[in-house]
Amino acid sequence: xxxxxxxxxxxxxxxxxxxxxxxxxxxxxxxxxxxxxxxxxxxxxxxxxxxxxxxxxxxxxxxxxxxxxxxxxxxxxxxxxxxxxxxxxxxxxxxxxxxxxxxxxxxxxxxxxxxxxxxxxxxxxxxxxxxxxxxxxxxxxxxxxxxxxxxxxxxxxxxxxxxxxxxxxxxxxxxxxxxxxxxxxxxxxxxxxxxxxxxxxxxxxxxxxxxxxxxxxxxxxxxxxxxxxxxxxxxxxxxxxxxxxxxxxxxxxxxxxxxxxxxxxxxxxxxxxxxxxxxxxxxxxxxxxxxxxxxxxxxxxxxxxxxxxxxxxxxxxxxxxxxxxxxxxxxx
Amino acid sequence: xxxxxxxxxxxxxxxxxxxxxxxxxxxxxxxxxxxxxxxxxxxxxxxxxxxxxxxxxxxxxxxxxxxxxxxxxxxxxxxxxxxxxxxxxxxxxxxxxxxxxxxxxxxxxxxxxxxxxxxxxxxxxxxxxxxxxxxxxxxxxxxxxxxxxxxxxxxxxxxxxxxxxxxxxxxxxxxxxxxxxxxxxxxxxxxxxxxxxxxxxxxxxxxxxxxxxxxxxxxxxxxxxxxxxxxxxxxxxxxxxxxxxxxxxxxxxxxxxxxxxxxxxxxxxxxxxxxxxxxxxxxxxxxxxxxxxxxxxxxxxxxxxxxxxxxxxxxxxxxxxxxxxxxxxxxxxxxxxxxxxxxxxxxxxxxxxxxxxxxxxxxxxxxxxxxxxxxxxxxxxxxxxxxxxxxxxxxxxxxxxxxxxxxxxxxxxxxxxxxxxxxxxxxxxxxxxxxxxxxxxxxxxxxxxxxxxxxxxxxxxxxxxxxxxxxxxxxxxxx
Numbered sequence: 030x031x032x033x034x035x036x037x038x039x040x041x042x043x044x045x046x047x048x049x050x051x052x053x054x055x056x057x058x059x060x061x062x063x064x065x066x067x068x069x070x071x072x073x074x075x076x077x078x079x080x081x082x083x084x085x086x087x088x089x090x091x092x093x094x095x096x097x098x099x100x101x102x103x104x105x106x107x108x109x110x111x112x113x114x115x116x117x118x119x120x121x122x123x124x125x126x127x128x129x130x131x132x133x134x135x136x137x138x139x140x141x142x143x144x145x146x147x148x149x150x151x152x153x154x155x156x157x158x159x160x161x162x163x164x165x166x167x168x169x170x171x172x173x174x175x176x177x178x179x180x181x182x183x184x185x186x187x188x189x190x191x192x193x194x195x196x197x198x199x200x201x202x203x204x205x206x207x208x209x210x211x212x213x214x215x216x217x218x219x220x221x222x223x224x225x226x227x228x229x230x231x232x233x234x235x236x237x238x239x240x241x242x243x244x245x246x247x248x249x250x251x252x253x254x255x256x257x258x259x260x261x262x263x264x265x266x267x268x269x270x271x272x273x274x275x276x277x278x279x280x281x282x283x284x285x286x287x288x289x290x291x292x293x294x295x296x297x298x299x300x301x302x303x304x305x306x307x308x309x310x311x312x313x314x315x316x317x318x319x320x321x322x323x324x325x326x327x328x329x330x331x332x333x334x335x336x337x338x339x340x341x342x343x344x345x346x347x348x349x350x351x352x353x354x355x356x357x358x359x360x361x
Numbered sequence: 362x363x364x365x366x367x368x369x370x371x372x373x374x375x376x377x378x379x380x381x382x383x384x385x386x387x388x389x390x391x392x393x394x395x396x397x398x399x400x401x402x403x404x405x406x407x408x409x410x411x412x413x414x415x416x417x418x419x420x421x422x423x424x425x426x427x428x429x430x431x432x433x434x435x436x437x438x439x440x441x442x443x444x445x446x447x448x449x450x451x452x453x454x455x456x457x458x459x460x461x462x463x464x465x466x467x468x469x470x471x472x473x474x475x476x477x478x479x480x481x482x483x484x485x486x487x488x489x490x491x492x493x494x495x496x497x498x499x500x501x502x503x504x505x506x507x508x509x510x511x512x513x514x515x516x517x518x519x520x521x522x523x524x525x526x527x528x529x530x531x532x533x534x535x536x537x538x539x540x541x542x543x544x545x546x547x548x549x550x551x552x553x554x555x556x557x558x559x560x561x562x563x564x565x566x567x568x569x570x571x572x573x574x575x576x577x578x579x580x581x582x583x584x585x586x587x588x589x590x591x592x593x594x595x596x597x598x599x600x601x602x603x604x605x606x607x608x609x610x611x612x613x614x615x616x617x618x619x620x621x622x623x624x625x626x627x628x629x630x631x632x633x634x635x636x637x638x639x640x641x642x643x644x645x646x647x648x649x650x651x652x653x654x655x656x657x658x659x660x661x662x663x664x665x666x667x668x669x670x671x672x673x674x675x676x677x678x679x680x681x682x683x684x685x686x687x688x689x690x691x692x693x694x695x696x697x698x699x700x701x702x703x704x705x706x707x708x709x710x711x712x713x714x715x716x717x718x719x720x721x722x723x724x725x726x727x728x729x730x731x732x733x734x735x736x737x738x739x740x741x742x743x744x745x746x747x748x749x750x751x752x753x754x755x756x757x758x759x760x761x762x763x764x765x766x767x768x769x770x771x772x773x774x775x776x777x778x779x780x781x782x783x784x785x786x787x788x789x790x791x792x793x794x795x796x797x798x799x800x801x802x803x804x805x806x807x808x809x810x811x812x813x814x815x816x817x818x819x820x821x822x823x824x825x826x827x828x829x830x831x832x833x834x835x836x837x838x839x840x
Contacts, residue, residue, distance in 0.1 A: 288816055
């Protein structure tokens with residue numbers, strides 16, 4: 030865990046301390062109770078509300094915004110992905126908690142009500158994973174072959190729930206450059222699901238044998254599209270070409286107020302360096318790249334709504350066009 | 362002599378039905394079992410029972426219908442041949458027939474009134490060379506030059522409306538009809554401002570008992586007649602104008618009945634100004650802010666026609682970004698020229714100007730398309746200037762963004778462009794004398810399907826076309 034920046038005030042470092050306390054997950058994939066970053070952030074923000082000395086709604090909102098920004102800055106310093114989900118989660122928490130309390134004239138009463146709503150929102154988000162698993166597992170049937178990409182705890186919960194009652198097998202894309210798929214394969218295999226790991230570039234080759242594609246999302250954007258690990262866009266196009274359904278499992282706090290028009294229209298991400306290795310030979314040295322060769326890598330890509338069949342969320346099973354309706358209601 | 366085509370066509374069938382029910386009802390009750398015949402009551406002595414028409418067989422009925430239909434068709438050709446002149450002698454004595462309203466009125470008044478739309482129930486395009494059957498539900502175009510007296514202010518009255526109209530209303534109506542005010546936003550502003558002026562100058566009749574509600578006065582004596590004048594005598598209203606009028610009616614309804622008159626007038630004036638400011642002017646600024654975030658350096662933006670919202674977007678984005686604009690334009694209105702002048706003179710943007718036929722040539726350079734709209738339908742399709750759909754279709758490889766204020770959202774759905782459109786001046790399309798077999802269509806609007814649109818930019822943000830209905834419910838809860 031990184032240290033907080035040296036020149037912090039007492040209040041700011043309290044927020045981060047709370048956040049780190051709430052994050053029980055590091056790289057421990059197998060912890061089923063692992064808390065997602067946005068949920069941990071929401072609990073940290075609850076602490077801000079409890080400790081707040083503001084006397085007006087606007088004052089409290091400002092404090093919450095500052096704390097959110099601090100959490101976001103810390104997250105991007107850490108180099109973690111899923112900044113979109115974190116930003117949208119904090120924003121939604123803010124809006125949900127501080128929704129108009131015009132009937133309550135006393136701010137102290139407001140504060141108690143905000144705290145209660147905030148706790149409810151954090152609770153909903155924590156329980157979201159189970160709700161999604163219950164909503165989505167019925168879409169897998171006996172004898173099917175499911176393809177997945179990237180590591181998502183929501184998708185994992187869904188697949189494990191399906192495995193309790195059905196027999197199906199799983200194809201996982203290896204997930205370069207962080208080998209997330211290869212790392213997750215052991216997890217699924219231990220849970221009793223027959224698992225096959227394939228190269229990312231083999232997604233077209235296997236698509237005809239596959240029955241459905243299940244993926245998670247780092248963020249769900251306003252037009253119903255998703256932002257996810259690089260390769261998701263290609264996978265969806267491939268699935269569409271073969272008429273296979275693409276199902277996305279995402280909590281509702283991941284709904285972000287972004288409207289990307291194309292791949293370049295996404296928020297900028299920290300660039301990651303790539304290393305290349307020929308794994309077919311015994312020689313395990315990395316390939317040397319001359320400096321004039323540019324290596325371009327974006328960790329995420331944007332999949333437009335028309336390639337997505339359904340979204341499993343804690344608000345229910347939604348079509349992509351319903352995402353914007355929900356966002357309008359949430360942000361009104 | 363019965364010349365009412367409609368009823369004579371129906372008569373034999375109606376007659377037969379009556380006979381059938383009379384026979385059956387006398388012998389059967391509801392459950393179908395026969396009952397005894399009841400004794401007939403004494404009929405009043407002055408009741409005249411017409412003799413029963415003979416019951417015709419099916420073949421005889423059909424022959425009668427064909428005969429009547431042929432006779433009617435013959436009458437229609439006669440009318441078409443002599444239309445424009447004085448009515449024939451045989452029509453003078455007829456009661457108002459469905460297809461001859463205007464002719465009858467011609468006889469009645471000395472000056473030519475504005476001819477009403479001919480509503481033909483059985484339309485046979487072959488008989489009338491000037492009419493196109495698929496567009497017959499639309500009011501035909503009326504050239505303002507044909508009725509100068511009414512519109513040029515010599516006659517301070519309209520024929521479709523009884524009440525006396527305020528001079529501002531007449532002036533605005535004239536601007537609508539002559540095309541001086543032609544785009545959605547200016548028309549709506551002018552309508553609201555002229556109605557405001559009419560309300561301010563309205564002096565109520567002497568109301569000694571204080572029984573009259575000033576709000577009803579305003580609605581029924583000032584506003585509704587004005588709106589009817591605009592729509593029926595000048596030019597059909599746009600969706601935005603309709604929504605603004607609905608707002609005006611509800612704003613008046615919200616006023617207190619017992620409020621002092623001057624205060625009420627002041628409040629209403631403020632409401633109208635607030636509506637114009639918030640829903641039109643500030644909405645354009647908000648749209649500009651949202652949309653200019655989507656424009657990046659090096660973009661090539663294509664736009665069509667002259668939309669206030671798109672103009673605001675380009676002007677705002679030009680302050681911080683480097684891009685160039687391709688202005689696409691089309692006959693007959695050539696509205697893009699005004700946009701081009703504004704962009705060049707006031708903002709010094711790098712512009713290209715093309716006609717619609719050069720669209721596929723420039724499309725390979727285009728990176729984004731911004732289009733305006735006259736109305737947004739509930740299913741996300743866009744009702745806009747004729748040609749918008751072509752541009753959206755040709756631009757499917759790039760993002761197509763429609764910029765529109767939310768007051769233009771209609772709660773209707775239109776499936777294609779013809780059900781609700783406006784016929785323009787055919788002379789704009791093709792001038793000169795046309796032969797008997799040549800018909801000219803000059804439509805004003807077309808419909809872009811929701812699937813061609815990547816996003817709709819409103820003052821509430823960018824949203825997908827499928828969410829227009831939800832936005833409409835959020836923005837206009839009273840509707």
